Amino acid sequence: MSLSAAPGGPNASHTPEQIRRNRLIFLAVLVVLAGLVAFVSLGPYDKKDQSATLKAGDCFQNVGTAKNAKAEKLDCTDPHADYKVLKREKDAVVDTFACSGVPGTTGSLTQVAKDSFVVCFKKNDQKGDK
Incomplete structure (x- = not known):
């Protein structure tokens, strides 16, 4: 009988390509979130017509x-x-x-x-x- 870790568990090994892809996805999400925050805080506001x-x-x-x-x-x-x-x-x-x-x-x-x-x-x- 052999003992092995469950797939995707803490001992799962990832290939370098998977690690790069995950980092790129994380970076893309981070850039989108930063862009949204910048737009909301600095974006164009429709000033109320007085x-x-x-x-x-x-x-x-x-x-x-x-x-x-x-x-x-x-x-x-x-x-x-x-x-x-x-x-x-x-x-x-x-x-x-x-x-x-x-x-x-x-x-x-x-x-x-x-x-x-x-x-x-x-x-x-x-x-x-x-």
Whole structure:
């Protein structure tokens, strides 16, 4: 009668190829996990759009795009505060009508939804230096 260890038990011997493959699998899993952690902690965050909270006198930065603007309200002396709100017209949907009588207007932000509004703005001349 011979005595041998059970397959896969503590005394099982592995070939060098199996050991390399297991190390590569472990390394790949580790790299994927590190990438996920980096993405969650440093990844892009969709900043909340604060357009609906803007009122005359507020300053903001567009953190979205020209077609899909998203306002981040900032202090007017902040170096990133690019625009200053001149007027906010509630229940308006056509920016040319809402902003036509507002002196100094250089642009507008329009939201057409349940709570529609138009924000008339100009470049912020109180913007601080970087």
